[in-house]
Amino acid sequence: xxxxxxxxxxxxxxxxxxxxxxxxxxxxxxxxxxxxxxxxxxxxxxxxxxxxxxxxxxxxxxxxxxxxxxxxxxxxxxxxxxxxxxxxxxxxxxxxxxxxxxxxxxxxxxxxxxxxxxxxxxxxxxxxxxxxxxxxxxxxxxxxxxxxxxxxxxxxxxxxxxxxxxxxxxxxxxxxxxxxxxxxxxxxxxxxxxxxxxxxxxxxxxxxxxxxxxxxxxxxxxxxxxxxxxxxxxxxxxxxxxxxxxxxxxxxxxxxxxxxxxxxxxxxxxxxxxxxxxxxxxxxxxxxxxxxxxxxx
Amino acid sequence: xxxxxxxxxxxxxxxxxxxxxxxxxxxxxxxxxxxxxxxxxxxxxxxxxxxxxxxxxxxxxxxxxxxxxxxxxxxxxxxxxxxxxxxxxxxxxxxxxxxxxxxxxxxxxxxxxxxxxxxxxxxxxxxxxxxxxxxxxxxxxxxxxxxxxxxxxxxxxxxxxxxxxxxxxxxxxxxxxxxxxxxxxxxxxxxxxxxxxxxxxxxxxxxxxxxxxxxxxxxxxxxxxxxxxxxxxxxxxxxxxxxxxxxxxxxxxxxxxxxxxxxxxxxxxxxxxxxxxxxxxxxxxxxxxxxxxxxxx
Numbered sequence: 001x002x003x004x005x006x007x008x009x010x011x012x013x014x015x016x017x018x019x020x021x022x023x024x025x026x027x028x029x030x031x032x033x034x035x036x037x038x039x040x041x042x043x044x045x046x047x048x049x050x051x052x053x054x055x056x057x058x059x060x061x062x063x064x065x066x067x068x069x070x071x072x073x074x075x076x077x078x079x080x081x082x083x084x085x086x087x088x089x090x091x092x093x094x095x096x097x098x099x100x101x102x103x104x105x106x107x108x109x110x111x112x113x114x115x116x117x118x119x120x121x122x123x124x125x126x127x128x129x130x131x132x133x134x135x136x137x138x139x140x141x142x143x144x145x146x147x148x149x150x151x152x153x154x155x156x157x158x159x160x161x162x163x164x165x166x167x168x169x170x171x172x173x174x175x176x177x178x179x180x181x182x183x184x185x186x187x188x189x190x191x192x193x194x195x196x197x198x199x200x201x202x203x204x205x206x207x208x209x210x211x212x213x214x215x216x217x218x219x220x221x222x223x224x225x226x227x228x229x230x231x232x233x234x235x236x237x238x239x240x241x242x243x244x245x246x247x248x249x250x251x252x253x254x255x256x257x258x259x260x261x262x263x264x265x266x267x268x269x270x271x272x273x274x275x276x277x278x279x280x281x282x283x284x285x286x287x288x289x290x291x292x293x294x295x296x297x
Numbered sequence: 298x299x300x301x302x303x304x305x306x307x308x309x310x311x312x313x314x315x316x317x318x319x320x321x322x323x324x325x326x327x328x329x330x331x332x333x334x335x336x337x338x339x340x341x342x343x344x345x346x347x348x349x350x351x352x353x354x355x356x357x358x359x360x361x362x363x364x365x366x367x368x369x370x371x372x373x374x375x376x377x378x379x380x381x382x383x384x385x386x387x388x389x390x391x392x393x394x395x396x397x398x399x400x401x402x403x404x405x406x407x408x409x410x411x412x413x414x415x416x417x418x419x420x421x422x423x424x425x426x427x428x429x430x431x432x433x434x435x436x437x438x439x440x441x442x443x444x445x446x447x448x449x450x451x452x453x454x455x456x457x458x459x460x461x462x463x464x465x466x467x468x469x470x471x472x473x474x475x476x477x478x479x480x481x482x483x484x485x486x487x488x489x490x491x492x493x494x495x496x497x498x499x500x501x502x503x504x505x506x507x508x509x510x511x512x513x514x515x516x517x518x519x520x521x522x523x524x525x526x527x528x529x530x531x532x533x534x535x536x537x538x539x540x541x542x543x544x545x546x547x548x549x550x551x552x553x554x555x556x557x558x559x560x561x562x563x564x565x566x567x568x569x570x571x572x573x574x575x576x577x578x579x580x581x582x583x584x585x586x587x588x589x590x591x592x593x594x
Contacts, residue, residue, distance in 0.1 A: 040578050041578065042576060042577075042578055042580075042581040042582070043341070044340075044342055044568060044569065044574045045341055045342050045345075045568050046581050046582075047542075047573070047574050047575060047576045047581055048342075048566075048567075048568035048573050048574055049568065050581045050582065051542050051543075051546075051573075051575070051576035051580050051581035052542060052545075052546070052572075052573035052574070052575070052576070053528055053535065053542070053545045053546040053548070053549045053573070054526070054527055054528060054564050054566075054567070054571070054572075054573040055566070055568075055573065056546050056549060056550075057528075057549050057558045057562075057564040058359075058564050058565065058566050060555075060558050060559070061359070061362070061558050061559035061563065061564065062355075062358070064558075064559050065358070065362055065559065117582050117583065117586035117588075118586050118587065118588030119588060120582065121578070121581075121582030121586060121587060121588065122587075122588055122589055122590070124578065124582065125578065125582075133590075134590050137590035137591060138588070138590070141588075141590070141591055142588060145586045145587070145588040146586070147586060229351065230351055231350055231351060231354075238350065245344075245348045245349060245350070246348075248349075248350045249348075249349070249350040249353050251350070252350045252353060252354050253353075258357075261354045261357050261358050261361075262357070262358035262361050262362065265354075266358065267351050267354040267355050267358065268355065269345075269351075269352070269355050269566040269568075270345075270351070271341060271342050271345035271346065271352075271566075271568040272341065274351075275349075275351075276344070276345050276348075276349035276350070276351040276352065277341050277344050277345055277349070278344060278348070278349070279339060279344045279348035279349070280339075281337050281338065281339055281418070281421065281422065283344075283348050284339040284343050284344055284347045284348035284418075285339070285343075285347065285414050285417065285418030285421065285422075286414065289414035289415050289418060289442045289443070289444060290415065290418060290419075290442070291414075291415030291416060291418065291419055291435070291438075291439060291442040292419055293419070293431050293434035293435070293438070294434060294438055
């Protein structure tokens with residue numbers, strides 16, 4: 001029997017730990033001797049992200065915006081990349097220089113380029129929140145069962161037509177690079193090669209941090225766009241574990257960073273897992289907004 | 298004792314009915330005679346939308362895009378609005394003509410311009426999913442306890458500077474117009490006047506449909522942008538109750554509609570309530586993506 005771990009443990013894959021993910025209530029089991037499996041039902045977040053027209057549209061808007069940005073930037077050929085230099089801070093920001101290196105756009109994979117329907121559906125059907133051993137199998141064998149996020153294929157055509165290399169920087173394990181390349185290819189996103197256009201956890205010494213890999217990629221490319229479903233896809237500076245959710249949010253508002261969103265740095269919606277799924281009642285509903293209905297009855 | 302209704306009943310306010318919203322599991326009550334209130338904990342969706350840096354950034358990106366679009370469009374002064382004509386279909390699309398009417402941008406309010414921290418926090422703290430009588434009180438008395446969504450205030454400055462009128466089209470009740478205008482003002486979004494820049498449910502005969510109000514607004518304005526957290530904020534054509542979630546999603550991909558997203562029609566993320574929160578396991582996880590770990594042990 002494997003230990004079952006909340007889905008939020010996906011956050012490990014996703015660069016930062018977080019709180020356990022609430023599971024939706026399940027229908028009552030019928031009164032038989034053998035306990036029946038819980039009735040599978042998608043969560044609200046899964047219904048919204050994977051199932052709704054609204055999310056499909058929102059993602060297409062986002063990927064259109066990324067493609068338009070990359071086209072315009074490729075045309076302008078910038079001198080500086082959008083990767084923060086190693087000792088940059090909100091007060092002393094600095095970006096890597098580009099030299100004459102070719103241009104690249106660097107994207108996270110899971111819930112950025114692909115929706116992991118196969119593994120997420122399996123976890124939902126079985127009532128398993130998250131199991132890292134099963135996720136490891138998913139990385140190895142999931143090809144064909146993950147789908148390209150709406151808008152990504154069109155965006156990739158435009159980005160490639162603009163002469164910009166597409167590079168994937170994912171926290172999937174580098175031991176499973178072949179399965180991940182197969183998964184991206186089967187989703188219709190093209191060929192990715194480990195160490196040149198595909199970087200994974202284990203490729204640099206900083207574990208699930210992605211700055212090390214961004215530095216490796218920057219040795220060969222001028223990175224003109226970064227996109228992902230969490231801030232660690234932009235810079236590890238946002239994943240300092242001492243930051244509360246409100247402090248982390250405030251850091252994105254620092255003037256040096258604020259002007260980057262939608263302007264080289266892009267965040268896509270994922271209400272299911274990752275460091276964004278955190279925070280107490282007071283973090284999420286600030287006390288100054290406390291309200292109750294007036295006692296009039 | 299009031300009847301308690303799931304939060305998804307907010308969908309009524311939001312133009313379309315939907316499935317009951319799953320609630321997160323609550324901590325076990327201590328073994329005392331008087332049952333303790335359930336331990337309040339924000340749901341994953343609430344943590345993401347209201348609490349996370351990621352959602353804050355995603356919304357700022359969206360509102361920057363809306364403002365940039367409106368600025369460009371105002372400059373070009375279009376002949377046609379982005380409001381579908383009354384008998385338009387995906388196969389025979391048609392948009393209202395503008396004549397020489399002044400330009401306007403029309404936005405939904407709840408979870409589009411403002412986050413309803415006060416009422417949502419109250420529902421979460423008390424364990425009430427949703428109660429329409431309490432929501433009615435919220436419409437009347439919530440001013441100061443809802444917050445402007447990140448990016449909206451800056452976008453409003455730019456849209457107003459471009460000479461475009463901002464009009465709110467909300468499914469809050471027109472009996473509570475004053476409370477809603479107060480709420481928008483207290484959130485820093487400016488003055489709105491019922492029947493000229495603020496339209497509510499009850500203003501037109503089609504109930505929670507918004508096409509009637511869009512037609513009323515179009516009598517006075519050329520609408521160059523529509524934005525909301527659900528497709529009913531764009532056209533009631535998407536809220537035909539016979540549409541399954543996949544069919545509804547497919548309708549947004551019809552060529553006539555597909556080119557409008559991010560191009561006059563804008564959808565913002567809301568994984569908490571509304572017609573987007575619907576769908577069976579098969580709707581959300583299509584059978585062709587079914588996967589299970591290989592039986593290797």
